[in-house]
Amino acid sequence: MLKNVHFKPSLLPFLLVFPQIVVTLVFFIWPATQALYQSVLVEDAFGLKTEFVWFKNFGELFQDSHYWASFEVTIVFSFLVAFLSMSFAFVLAILADRVIKGSGTYRTLLIWPYAVAPVTAGALWVFMFNPTLGVVAYALSAMGYEWNHQLNGGEAMALVVMASAWKQVAYNFLFFLAGLQSIPKSLIEAAAIDGAGPGRRILDIILPLISPTTFFLLVINVVYAFFETFGVIHAVTAGGPAGATNILVYKVFSDGFVGLDLGGSAAQSVILMAIVIGLTFVQFKYVEKRVAY
Amino acid sequence: MARVVLEGIRKTYPNGFKAIHGVDVAIEEGEFLVLVGPSGCGKSTLLRMIAGLESITEGSLSIGDRKVNDLEPSQRDIAMVFQNYALYPHMSVYKNMAYGLKIMGLPKEEIDSRVKKAAAILELTEEQLTRKPKQLSGGQRQRVAMGRAIVREPSVFLFDEPLSNLDAKLRVQMRLEIKGLQSDLGITSVYVTHDQVEAMTLGHRLMVLNAGHVEQLGTPIELYQKPASLFVAGFIGSPAMNFADARIDAEGQNITISGQAALPLGDGGMPDHGGKDVVLGIRPEHLELVPDAPDAVPMTVAMVEQLGADTLVHGHFGESKSNLTVRLDGIRTIAQGEVLPIRVTPDHLHVFDPSTEKRL
Numbered sequence: 001m002l003k004n005v006h007f008k009p010s011l012l013p014f015l016l017v018f019p020q021i022v023v024t025l026v027f028f029i030w031p032a033t034q035a036l037y038q039s040v041l042v043e044d045a046f047g048l049k050t051e052f053v054w055f056k057n058f059g060e061l062f063q064d065s066h067y068w069a070s071f072e073v074t075i076v077f078s079f080l081v082a083f084l085s086m087s088f089a090f091v092l093a094i095l096a097d098r099v100i101k102g103s104g105t106y107r108t109l110l111i112w113p114y115a116v117a118p119v120t121a122g123a124l125w126v127f128m129f130n131p132t133l134g135v136v137a138y139a140l141s142a143m144g145y146e147w148n149h150q151l152n153g154g155e156a157m158a159l160v161v162m163a164s165a166w167k168q169v170a171y172n173f174l175f176f177l178a179g180l181q182s183i184p185k186s187l188i189e190a191a192a193i194d195g196a197g198p199g200r201r202i203l204d205i206i207l208p209l210i211s212p213t214t215f216f217l218l219v220i221n222v223v224y225a226f227f228e229t230f231g232v233i234h235a236v237t238a239g240g241p242a243g244a245t246n247i248l249v250y251k252v253f254s255d256g257f258v259g260l261d262l263g264g265s266a267a268q269s270v271i272l273m274a275i276v277i278g279l280t281f282v283q284f285k286y287v288e289k290r291v292a293y
Numbered sequence: 294m295a296r297v298v299l300e301g302i303r304k305t306y307p308n309g310f311k312a313i314h315g316v317d318v319a320i321e322e323g324e325f326l327v328l329v330g331p332s333g334c335g336k337s338t339l340l341r342m343i344a345g346l347e348s349i350t351e352g353s354l355s356i357g358d359r360k361v362n363d364l365e366p367s368q369r370d371i372a373m374v375f376q377n378y379a380l381y382p383h384m385s386v387y388k389n390m391a392y393g394l395k396i397m398g399l400p401k402e403e404i405d406s407r408v409k410k411a412a413a414i415l416e417l418t419e420e421q422l423t424r425k426p427k428q429l430s431g432g433q434r435q436r437v438a439m440g441r442a443i444v445r446e447p448s449v450f451l452f453d454e455p456l457s458n459l460d461a462k463l464r465v466q467m468r469l470e471i472k473g474l475q476s477d478l479g480i481t482s483v484y485v486t487h488d489q490v491e492a493m494t495l496g497h498r499l500m501v502l503n504a505g506h507v508e509q510l511g512t513p514i515e516l517y518q519k520p521a522s523l524f525v526a527g528f529i530g531s532p533a534m535n536f537a538d539a540r541i542d543a544e545g546q547n548i549t550i551s552g553q554a555a556l557p558l559g560d561g562g563m564p565d566h567g568g569k570d571v572v573l574g575i576r577p578e579h580l581e582l583v584p585d586a587p588d589a590v591p592m593t594v595a596m597v598e599q600l601g602a603d604t605l606v607h608g609h610f611g612e613s614k615s616n617l618t619v620r621l622d623g624i625r626t627i628a629q630g631e632v633l634p635i636r637v638t639p640d641h642l643h644v645f646d647p648s649t650e651k652r653l
Contacts, residue, residue, distance in 0.1 A: 186379035189346050190441075194393030195367035204392070208383040 078225030089172030118231030153244030327496030
């Protein structure tokens with residue numbers, strides 16, 4: 001056993017971590033405790049009186065069919081976003097892995113969408129798919145399909161999924177590419193000599209070997225779809241039509257700041273907090289252990 | 294088992310770099326051919342071209358009766374053992390060996406019997422078959438890699454420096470195992486190494502490559518006794534051959550190293566090259582310590598290495614600057630600065646043209 005190194009007690013380490021602690025306290029711990037506190041209160045719309053109600057807000061939530069509908073929407077939405085962005089990124093990474101000339105340029109171009117803010121990404125897709133002005137909607141109508149995501153819930157969902165996934169493809173691509181490049185070339189060659197064609201090599205060799213990357217990305221993408229797609233939803237559909245794209249995080253906002261049900265909204269954010277804690281726990285527990293082999 | 298015939302094989306990379314400048318060789322059925330040379334000489338490239346992992350720019354390659362230039366690696370009826378073993382880390386040893394057979398579409402019983410047979414040949418236990426590669430030692434991984442090649446029952450084995458990741462002792466042991474295995478199975482083999490001892494001990498024939506050119510092709514003893522060029526002479530044999538600038542006398546009967554005693558060339562001499570400046574090569578084991586010999590040359594000792602079985606004496610002849618190594622058998626007590634009478638064992642002189650670097 002190595003002995004711990006002991007320094008003389010000094011103020012320096014505390015000074016060095018102080019800014020971080022302040023930031024965490026002000027922007028994280030304090031709002032979180034506020035949310036916890038608010039979730040057990042009922043406040044009237046004008047903020048005139050506040051009543052302590054224990055867990056009544058949670059009870060009401062769990063009996064609210066709109067809440068469960070939002071839960072369902074969130075699960076469908078995050079599954080689609082994670083699946084679409086990861087599979088598309090994987091295909092791109094496989095292709096980029098084979099490129100020798102100009103791979104740097106290619107990679108840089110593929111990373112760009114990641115630098116686009118969610119709201120901007122959403123606005124971009126809204127413009128393209130706007131039923132009266134959008135180029136894509138126009139092209140679709142030329143082909144005989146009347147696109148209107150403002151009326152059709154399924155189309156609205158498709159649009160927010162595409163916009164959110166598009167933004168995340170860049171991130172996933174980077175990780176998949178790094179994962180692919182860490183697989184020794186000789187393994188792929190050995191598989192080629194063993195008679196495995198390109199598709200078979202992906203299934204039998206590449207996918208199992210990059211499973212730690214895939215699992216890590218799955219958690220990251222689900223977290224992204226759950227929490228960071230607020231901007232996209234807000235810009236594209238505002239949760240509509242008829243709640244078809246009203247994911248949990250958007251519902252927190254619309255119930256709390258539009259509907260002014262502060263207690264119920266706080267209860268929802270506490271539940272979301274529990275979910276993200278759970279996901280982080282899963283990620284640390286399994287990803288750190290490298291699940292593959 | 295098959296003949297492997299290379300005709301005018303060349304490799305030029307897209308960036309214009311010429312890696313292989315034309316190789317012609319017919320590897321006979323059951324032959325063990327070793328490609329040997331320093332790093333970057335193109336030996337691995339050539340092997341990978343035979344495997345189908347690199348394209349062939351020019352020339353024709355046939356395995357058995359088929360021209361295989363444009364065939365996929367899996368269709369060439371070959372098996373390859375890689376330097377880093379290239380075992381699939383997520384599969385058990387058994388699955389590693391069975392993977393290729395599964396893709397061939399062999400029935401389960403056939404796969405099982407082939408894997409069990411290979412495991413028996415390589416002395417891998419049942420228990421080891423269930424392990425993952427990372428739970429095995431270097432030597433065992435090497436065996437699994439060999440096993441993966443054996444189960445395919447290929448026409449040709451290709452080895453790409455398979456022993457270079459092992460420690461010295463294990464390398465000698467595995468070398469013997471590979472040699473034994475190859476002669477038992479009688480499968481045509483091509484083996485790449487940069488280690489000349491490995492090359493000499495394993496190969497029926499050796500191909501010495503230098504910067505993409507074939508320097509010499511022949512049996513180990515041919516290469517040792519009649520190296521075709523300075524490069525081969527310096528590469529084959531350990532410790533390396535001594536070289537010295539020398540001059541052949543006008544009649545072509547004697548050779549003189551920078552003003553020292555003349556050595557008889559013997560065997561009728563070299564009358565065609567009378568009066569020529571040459572490079573003389575003498576192997577360390579062909580220099581003898583002979584007191585009282587009239588034709589002995591005095592050598593000043595600079596350093597002595599005791600190997601137990603041999604003693605290597607480094608030094609130089611009189612005023613000559615070129616270093617000289619003498620291999621004496623047994624343990625000798627020789628001090629630094631001592632002057633020894635050294636004689637060249639007759640008929641073991643190698644004479645090279647200094648401009649073409651070829652043997653004269």
